[in-house]
Amino acid sequence: MHQELVLRARMKLLSTDRRVLRGPDALWVYRVLTQVNPAAHGSKLAHVLVEASRSHRLHQLPDARLALLEEAVAVARALDAANPFRAKVLAKALEARQRELSAS
Numbered sequence: 223m224h225q226e227l228v229l230r231a232r233m234k235l236l237s238t239d240r241r242v243l244r245g246p247d248a249l250w251v252y253r254v255l256t257q258v259n260p261a262a263h264g265s266k267l268a269h270v271l272v273e274a275s276r277s278h279r280l281h282q283l284p285d286a287r288l289a290l291l292e293e294a295v296a297v298a299r300a301l302d303a304a305n306p307f308r309a310k311v312l313a314k315a316l317e318a319r320q321r322e323l324s325a326s
Contacts, residue, residue, distance in 0.1 A: 231255050242266050249274055260300065265307035268298040272311075272318045284326055291319040 231254040234247050243251055243266070252267035271294035274280075275287045298312035 268294045268311040
């Protein structure tokens, strides 16, 4: 992992006053930081992946929405069972994926 990219992601995360970073930078920040510290950032990555799948920009792109939701499920499943957010983000990701599959 390129250390400058990790540093930029950490700086972006520190520059927000929210518990979870939102907006266009959230995905790349949490994807980078989850590689470095999955216990701390994995549940947030799963959360923003589900949110990103609901973007109006993806309204006509069901394959892109499903890909984001598949990634969210994989990230949530990979979290340690002791992670207090694992069950919640996994349930949210599975529900969103099932909804997307049913809509297809």
